[in-house]
Amino acid sequence: MSGKPLPPDLPDLQLPEPGTQLGAVSVRVRREADLGQLIAKLQGAGAEIVAINTFPATRHEPDVVRVFDFETRGLGSAKAATILRKLPGVARAEARATLGQIFGKRVIVIGGGAQVAQVNLGAVTEADRHNLRGERISVDTIALVGEKEIANAVRAVADLPRAHILVLAGSLMGGEITKAVQELQEVGIPVVALNMAGSVPSVADLVVSDPVQAGTMAVIAIADTARFSIERQRGRRY
């Protein structure tokens, strides 16, 4: 079992937090817009830039070539939109909800189709119960096969915005996947594993035999509306 404690109260820059203003703005731009200038203006108004996504323009407006979605910390959506609207190349700037406000924390489930689907059943059903009480928890999955493919996906969870816990749902996982699990734990993301063959269960933060229960426990481990602490459960098997 991993002996490393999680960083205490791991912050997430993209999630609502008391005392911190978050904002999101969607900006439709023409070719002459300068991404660096847009960022500098937001920063000048006190924003930390926490996310940017770029999309192709699909609404057929004349000359609009890209959509930039910015998420900010320390500056609200309406103000961010007002600031950007005046800049060269900006056709339109709309205040939005942040993705964290809508989709919240993410439980990530990776593994084989059969097990992923069952873990999901538990996780979605449990997330529903917490979302009804004001939480926002999403359950996001990918079904994959192969040691290298799964190890790469486990490593990439560290780069997924708002990923707070990983469930590994398979029958045999070890080798490179086990190394990837340890790397992920080092950045503060706990890992729940099904009871399976291979060395992954020996490094997982929690091992659960029943996939529906594994999904449920993953959700309550990250829900502010639950009292379950993965710290206290570390290394246990159910």
Place this chain on the structure above:
Amino acid sequence: MSGKPLPPDLPDLQLPEPGTQLGAVSVRVRREADLGQLIAKLQGAGAEIVAINTFPATRHEPDVVRVFDFETRGLGSAKAATILRKLPGVARAEARATLGQIFGKRVIVIGGGAQVAQVNLGAVTEADRHNLRGERISVDTIALVGEKEIANAVRAVADLPRAHILVLAGSLMGGEITKAVQELQEVGIPVVALNMAGSVPSVADLVVSDPVQAGTMAVIAIADTARFSIERQRGRRY
């Protein structure tokens, strides 16, 4: 039924595409690092910036305060890392896989826990079959209740990177949700609905009574490894 055709071959800047180089780099920075300068350097080397995510530094390196993940188009990961490594405030720059290379296209499922879980069962199982043949399809969900909450989530799907199709999994959806569905269709994201009460089925691109079948059809509608065309199915009910 929505008569609007999708924009033909809707591009996605964050997904692999023949002839286009994608890159990702994770940069661990000290306080003096300047996000604008990092971006300008990548752009100077020919990159379009397609995504940036900012994370708190959780690996306890001295003076490292933030992690910036950049995704680029027109510049590979290794080159991006080499360029950024030399800049002031950069403690470390690592080449990564892009999130699109790992997690691929996303099917988004929104609705009630019971139905979302069943749609997931179909979607994850079907995605597994395509991922085995070289596709990358993720199935991402949120269980929510309330017209306003669901409508806001539907609108936010337009801002989710790599979201290619939405499944609405509920028993009654209309009003503001129906408007949100139409807005989402306008940006080129098709919507599958369960056969349910309310006006959502009348505007959905496809209505499917069985939730497992709805999840399966959503996956084959976006898989390059399948021959199902939502264009040809538009307005049908199963």
